[in-house]
Amino acid sequence: MTPILQAEGLSRHFGAVRAAEEVSLTVRAGEVVGLLGPNGAGKTTILRMIAGILAPDAGRVLIDGIDIAAEPLAAKEKIGFHSGDTQLYQRLNAREALEYFGRLYGVEERRLKRRIDELIAQLEMESFAGRPCGTLSSGQKQRANIARAFLHEPDLLILDEPTNALDVVSGQFIVEAIRREKAEGRAVLFSTHIMGEAEYLCDRIALLHEGKLVDQGTLAELLERSGCANLTDAFLKAIGVRRNGESA
Amino acid sequence: MRPATVWIIFRKELLEALRDRRTIFMMIGLPILLYPLLMIGMSRLQEGQEAAQTARASRVAVWGELPAELEARLLKPGKMELLGWKGAPQGIRDGLKASRLDAPPTPPFDYDADDRPAKPPKLPDADWARAAQKAVLEREADAVVILWPRFEERMKGGDKAVASILYDSVRAESRKARDRVSDQLRLYRMDLQRERERQRGLPAGFALGVEIQSNNVASEQRKSGLLVGMLLPYMLILFSAMSGFYAAIDMTAGEKERGTMQTLLCAPVEALEIIGGKFLAVWSIAMIATVVNLLSLAMTFTRLKLLPGMEVSAPPSSYLVAFLMLIPISLMVNAVFLAVGAFAKDFKDGQNFLTPILMSLLAPLTVTMTPGIELNGYLAFVPVVNIALLIKGVFLGEWAADMLFLVLLSSLCYASIALVFAAHVFERNPVLLGGKEALSSVFDFSRRPGSRPTPGVSLLVFAAVLVLAFYGSLSLARFGLPVMLAVTQYGFFLAPVVLVIYLKGYDFTDTLNLRGLSWRGAAASVLIGVSAWTVAGGLLVRLLPPPESLQKAMERLLMLDDKPAPLWEAWLLVAITPALCEESLFRGLIMSGFRRLGKWPAILATGLLFGLAHASIYRLLPTLALGVVFGYTVWKTRSIVAGMICHALNNGLMATLARSKDLIEQMGLSGQKYVPWAIIAGGAVVLAAGLWLLKREGEDQAPTTA
Known part of the structure; x- marks a missing residue:
């Protein structure tokens, strides 16, 4: 089966800073892959390159076999991207914002309305869907934003720290939503630094450090290779840091 | 670029902007309140002061x-x-x-x-x-x-x-x-x-000697027009720009600050669609503001005596022409605002970047208040100044259709340059994401061998060449018509074409359609070349007859000065030279840029630019028609040579006719204001035969998409 996402040898430098170095990843339909890394490891840069909003210095990204550099529009139609930097318009209400993006993704009007109603119900947005996005709480904004990424039923969901800065209840909403999308056969690539989330959601985990993938595999494979009892220890070992914070 | 996507973005941007109180205030509130308050306040203050x-x-x-x-x-x-x-x-x-x-x-x-x-x-x-x-x-x-x-x-x-x-x-x-x-x-x-x-018994007035009576012939309307003409361009351009100012910052730097730019960039939309939608929204806001400003000013002026005994009574047509003139300046200013605004990180940064641009409008606007400066050939191509002076002229009742056309044309050139620049900025995602390499990447015009010209390049080259050729030919006028023609054609038309193709790394053969011509294509070109003028010049001239001054100028051009030059010289400079240079520019580089839009859009757009380049409203329709026919000929034959043959024959025939009284008499053109219907009909038949031959000339060129 062709992977939905096939990223090969992605590299990106910002001046002297190497944000990504020869990163290769694949995600298949119905699979959740977690990108784990500390702050500044290059997670956002890699996800931006995969989403087609940042051109890599080297490497290529295929979305369902489509080269995103050659056919960006066709590839982007298959992606739902969410990150802390993808906000919604403050002076539009959540429903209007969803309608706007639905149209940009070419969702047919009747289907769009049905899909928005469906997402509003699934993510329990009824109480705030008519309010301007600028007046929503962080959790409400995050839900509306997740709805925007899910709206056009993309083959690949790219979620950059989707539960970041959310309370437990709001975070749980997002986690369950990701599980539902996986159950519907969508490929999900998401970055996080919350180990529990990765353990609960991911079929495979890629460990990232200083722009390089230091290991990737299923949770069991990572634990076996590292000889550690839990993901946190396996991750720290992989990036060369001991439990007390010292370098290994 | 998909118009439907541009429309979606435009609607959303406009909706969001109209929910912004600041934009609404600048667009509607300020002009409605400001002018009456300012004028009434000033008027009352002046009256009060005078009374005191x-x-x-x-x-x-x-x-x-x-x-x-x-x-x-x-x-x-x-x-x-x-x-x-x-x-x-x-x-x-x-x-x-x-x-x-x-x-x-x-x-x-x-x-x-x-x-x-x-x-x-x-x-x-x-x-x-x-x-x-x-x-x-x-x-x-x-x-x-x-x-x-x-x-x-x-x-x-x-x-x-x-x-x-x-x-x-x-x-x-x-x-x-x-x-x-x-x-x-x-x-x-x-x-x-x-x-x-x-x-002393002297006659009355002895000591005075001479009594001088001086009378002002200016009507009250003219005197008030001077006042309005001095104030109006300044206020209108400034306030119309100010309303676009906030909207442009909000839609660029504001979006970056609020984190919505990235959301838009990950959607399946092209950068040009984003700039297109945003630009239309900013421009609409500026135009709404312009209309409100114009109405508010007109109402204020007509209700108020600005000076004792002086009432402003400009006809509504003056306000209409003023509005027309504000369209290109608004296009230009708002395109610059959007392009520069895209570099700003946040709203405050945006204000810092755009305020100098807004302020730079103030200096040229003061020309309307400077006595003695009137619109002329040179100033018609100076951005902002030309529009300000034309608006002033309109309120003084001193404007000509040809000058209006020239100002509109030059302003549209500058607007095109600004728009292409804005699109260029938006095509660079790092700029929109606030990357550090932003500025250098925008000015990266490095050579990319194998690339093809785009519609943006066509517009940019047209605008730059037109401004260059206009000022160039004006400064060369003192060397005589032959020198002016030769230098303008080879130096300002052909040389930039060759330079752009070389610098951008385009393929010369493909861009200029440098291909041979089949016998059918050659025959079609000859038929079209000898007949197109009868329809273009004979039929379309009747719709908007040129004034005598233009006819004389055309005759002088065809004669190569006041005294007729030898026919071979006229053919060389008026027929062959423009055929080489203008065809390379229009049916070569410019039409190549438009190729990706499809056959007819490319031919029509090139024809329109060709018509506009002749810089006269009276020549627009005939030259546009000729441009379309020449464009079709080149498209079908895939050879620039076809366009050159058409162009050379058309111009050469005109130069020959202008010299030969016998030929004119034989053709029944002597003393005729227009080309007789019989000649038009005959020409139309020959033209149709040429077009029929072209229709059989192989398959159409496939428009390129690269």
């Missing part, structure tokens, strides 16, 4: 012996309080009383047409002058009148008596006092002259 000045008696110190008769005259209107020697130092008093002080010499005669000193005389370097200055500046008196020794005696003895008025031109009360004293002194002088003439 008129009601108040002027306080005038008189140094010297005041004759009783003059005193009575000064006091008669009841608006003067005479303060005697107030402020005069003892030394000055004594000097005047004892006739030790002399009147200053009469300044050299240097008066303007209204009998006012052309240059205000300098304050004499004397104690009396300094003392009077002190008295006026310290407000002991509004003005000081010095009656020089033996004033009355000299007057009565038939000699010249001298009076000096010292006043402060900055202070309104002082100016009023000067006016009142001066008026009475002039009346007094007039009566005195009459009395002297009567006493």
Whole structure:
């Protein structure tokens, strides 16, 4: 089966800073892959390159076999991207914002309305869907934003720290939503630094450090290779840091 | 670029902007409130000031012996309080009383047409002058009148008596006092002259010699038009730009600040669609603001007397033309705002970036307030200045359709350059994401071998070449028509084409359609070349007949000056040279850029630019039609040679006809204002035959998408 996402040898430098170095990843339909890394490891840069909003210095990204550099529009139609930097318009209400993006993704009007109603119900947005996005709480904004990424039923969901800065209840909403999308056969690539989330959601985990993938595999494979009892220890070992914070 | 996507983005941007109170205030609130408040306030203030000045008696110190008769005259209107020697130092008093002080010499005669000193005389370097200055500046008196020794005696003895008025031109009360004293002194002088003439038995007016009567022929509408023409462009352009200013920052830097730009960039939309939608929204806001500004100003001006006795009554057509002129300037300014706004990180940054641009509009706008500067050929291509002067001309009733066309054309050129720049900026995602390499990547015009020209490149080249050729040909006019034609064609049309193709790394053969021509293509080109003028020149000229001046200019061009040059020279410079140079530019580089839009959009867009390049509203339709036919010929034959044959034959035929009276008579064109219908019909048949041959000329070129 062709992977939905096939990223090969992605590299990106910002001046002297190497944000990504020869990163290769694949995600298949119905699979959740977690990108784990500390702050500044290059997670956002890699996800931006995969989403087609940042051109890599080297490497290529295929979305369902489509080269995103050659056919960006066709590839982007298959992606739902969410990150802390993808906000919604403050002076539009959540429903209007969803309608706007639905149209940009070419969702047919009747289907769009049905899909928005469906997402509003699934993510329990009824109480705030008519309010301007600028007046929503962080959790409400995050839900509306997740709805925007899910709206056009993309083959690949790219979620950059989707539960970041959310309370437990709001975070749980997002986690369950990701599980539902996986159950519907969508490929999900998401970055996080919350180990529990990765353990609960991911079929495979890629460990990232200083722009390089230091290991990737299923949770069991990572634990076996590292000889550690839990993901946190396996991750720290992989990036060369001991439990007390010292370098290994 | 998909128009439907641009429309979606435009609607959303407009909706969001209209929910922004700041934008609404700048767009509608400010113009509705500002002009009436400003004008009524200024008018009331001026009226109030004038009323107060008129009601108040002027306080005038008189140094010297005041004759009783003059005193009575000064006091008669009841608006003067005479303060005697107030402020005069003892030394000055004594000097005047004892006739030790002399009147200053009469300044050299240097008066303007209204009998006012052309240059205000300098304050004499004397104690009396300094003392009077002190008295006026310290407000002991509004003005000081010095009656020089033996004033009355000299007057009565038939000699010249001298009076000096010292006043402060900055202070309104002082100016009023000067006016009142001066008026009475002039009346007094007039009566005195009459009395002297009567006493000596001289005819009335003997002393005056010549009476000069000067009458202003300007109607009230014209006088008020001058005022409106000075103010209106300034206010309209500035306020229309200001409303786009906030919207442009909000849609670029504001989006970055709020984190919504990235959301948009990950959607399946092209950068050009984003800029297209945003630009349309900003421009719509600016145009709404322009209409509101124009209406508000028109209402305010017509309801208000700006100056006593002066009512503004410009016809509605003036406001309509002013609106028309504001369209291209608004296109240009808002495109620059969007392009520059995209570099800003946040709203504050955006304000810092765009404020200098807004301010830079102010300097050229002051031309409308500078006397003596009128719209001419040179200024018609100076951005902002041309529009400001044309709007002023419209309100003075001084504008011609050709000049309007030229200003619109040049302004659209600058607007195109600004729009292409904005699109160029938006195509670079790192700029929109706020990357550090932003600025350098925008100005990366490096050579990319194998790439093809885009519609943006076509527009940019057209705009730049037109401005270059316009100023170039104006400066070359003194070298004579042949030199001007040759340098303009080869230097300003052909050379930039070759340079752009080389610098951008385009393929010369593909871009310029440098291919051979089949016998059918060649035959079609000849048929079209000899017949197209009959339809273009014969039929379309009837829709908008050119004025005689243009006909004469065309004749001069075809003759290569006032005296006819040899026919071979005319064919070389008027037919073959434009065929080589203009075809390389239009049917070569420019049409290549438009190729990706499809056959007819490319041919029509190229034809339109070709028509516009002839810089005359009267020549627009005929040259547009010729451009379309030439474009179709090149498209079908895939060879620039076809366009060159058509172009050379068309122009060469015109040059030959212009020289040959016999031929003109044989064709029945002698004394005809228009080409006779019989010739048009014959030409149409030949043209149709040429087009029929072309239709059989292989498959259409596949439009490129790369």
